[in-house]
Amino acid sequence: MRRAAVMALTAALTLAPAAWAEAQDEEEEDATEESDSAGDEEEVDGEEGGEEETAEGEDAETGEDGEGEGETAPAAAREWFFGPYFRYVFVPAFMLELFLEEAPTVANPAFGIAANFRSSTGGPSFQLGIGYTSYAFEDPFRATGDPPADTEWVESDLGLLHVTGSILWSAEIAEKKLFFEYGIGLDIGILLGGITRTEAHINSASGQWEACQSAGVPDPFYCEQPSRLGLDTNAYDEEGAHYGVDEERVPPIGLMPMVPHLALRYDPMEEVAIKLEAAYGIAQIWLGLSAAYAPEL
Numbered sequence: 001m002r003r004a005a006v007m008a009l010t011a012a013l014t015l016a017p018a019a020w021a022e023a024q025d026e027e028e029e030d031a032t033e034e035s036d037s038a039g040d041e042e043e044v045d046g047e048e049g050g051e052e053e054t055a056e057g058e059d060a061e062t063g064e065d066g067e068g069e070g071e072t073a074p075a076a077a078r079e080w081f082f083g084p085y086f087r088y089v090f091v092p093a094f095m096l097e098l099f100l101e102e103a104p105t106v107a108n109p110a111f112g113i114a115a116n117f118r119s120s121t122g123g124p125s126f127q128l129g130i131g132y133t134s135y136a137f138e139d140p141f142r143a144t145g146d147p148p149a150d151t152e153w154v155e156s157d158l159g160l161l162h163v164t165g166s167i168l169w170s171a172e173i174a175e176k177k178l179f180f181e182y183g184i185g186l187d188i189g190i191l192l193g194g195i196t197r198t199e200a201h202i203n204s205a206s207g208q209w210e211a212c213q214s215a216g217v218p219d220p221f222y223c224e225q226p227s228r229l230g231l232d233t234n235a236y237d238e239e240g241a242h243y244g245v246d247e248e249r250v251p252p253i254g255l256m257p258m259v260p261h262l263a264l265r266y267d268p269m270e271e272v273a274i275k276l277e278a279a280y281g282i283a284q285i286w287l288g289l290s291a292a293y294a295p296e297l
Contacts, residue, residue: 076296077120078271083292084113087277089133095283102151102209104139112164116273116292124183127166133187133256134159140200140209149222152242153200153211160254162189166261179265185258185279195247197236199223214243256281270294 087110096103112131119125135158142151166185173180199212201222212223215232226233227240234240236247258279266274277288 078294078296079118079120080297081116081118081273081292081294082113083273083290084111085129085131085277085288085290086111087133087286087288089135089284089286091135091284099144100141101144101146102140102142104137106135106137106139108134108136110134110286110288112162114164114290114292124167124169125181127164127168127185129164130162131164131187132159132161136193149224151200151209151222153198153209155196155198155211157193158195158250159192160187160189160256161192162187162254162256166258168261168263170265177267179267181263181265181275183261185261187254187256187258189254191250191252191254195250197242197245197247199241199243212243215241256284 089108089110091106093103093105096106110131110133112129114127114129114131117126136156138153138155140151141154142148164185164187166183168181168183170179170181172178199215199222200209201212201219202208203210212219214223215225216223224241227238228234233243233245236242236245236249258281261277261279263275263277268274271294273292273294275288275290275292277290279286279288
């Protein structure tokens with residue numbers, strides 16, 4: 001009885017460590033599996049977090065790039081305008097008759113090209129250009145106090161090759177579209193061509209003045225003889241009768257003020273300007289049209 005109990009106790013003691021060791025191994029395997037599983041979950045969470053951070057970083061960069069691409073620097077205001085101009089110049093008879101007894105109205109074209117500067121900060125605009133004005137005519141002239149027999153037929157092919165300049169202020173009529181401009185200007189340049197003088201007579205059929213053919217022809221009363229015998233004509237600086245004489249007292253320089261210089265400016269778009277213009281000078285009036293374009297500079 002006692003021996004059987006000892007043997008049973010011995011067997012129990014022998015098997016207990018093995019069972020305990022086996023239980024410990026199973027607990028360690030379970031713990032290892034749980035640790036591995038937790039590690040795998042942390043790795044997955046870490047990868048997902050990294051992907052989210054990467055995505056957020058890409059979104060942030062995309063947003064910054066989008067904002068950079070969307071923002072554009074404002075275009076610089078266009079201040080220099082270039083273009084042609086056309087004028088029609090009148091020298092009215094009533095102005096010339098302030099100094100002459102007989103004079104016609106002279107009307108001729110003028111044209112050129114100009115640069116205009118309009119500051120984007122306000123203030124007056126400045127115009128500078130080069131052009132040509134014709135002063136050609138064929139008409140009768142007579143000095144104040146002279147008798148009708150002293151009327152001369154004057155032929156002119158004068159022209160003014162000039163520089164034109166104006167300073168203009170503006171008043172807005174319609175917002176950013178229509179403006180009234182006012183100021184002063186000056187045309188100054190070289191007179192080209194010349195003037196030829198011939199005695200004139202009245203055509204009996206038309207009642208109009210015409211140039212004499214020569215001394216005594218066709219009307220001896222109007223087509224006078226030169227003051228010295230044997231001459232076909234007197235010189236330009238002599239008293240008497242003149243036939244095809246070139247006037248040499250034409251000044252080499254011409255100066256035509258514009259007081260005032262007025263314009264109605266229409267801007268259909270920022271870089272285009274169209275003007276209707278007018279100006280008054282000492283003895284002339286002109287009406288004009290100009291167009292200008294402002295390139296990107």
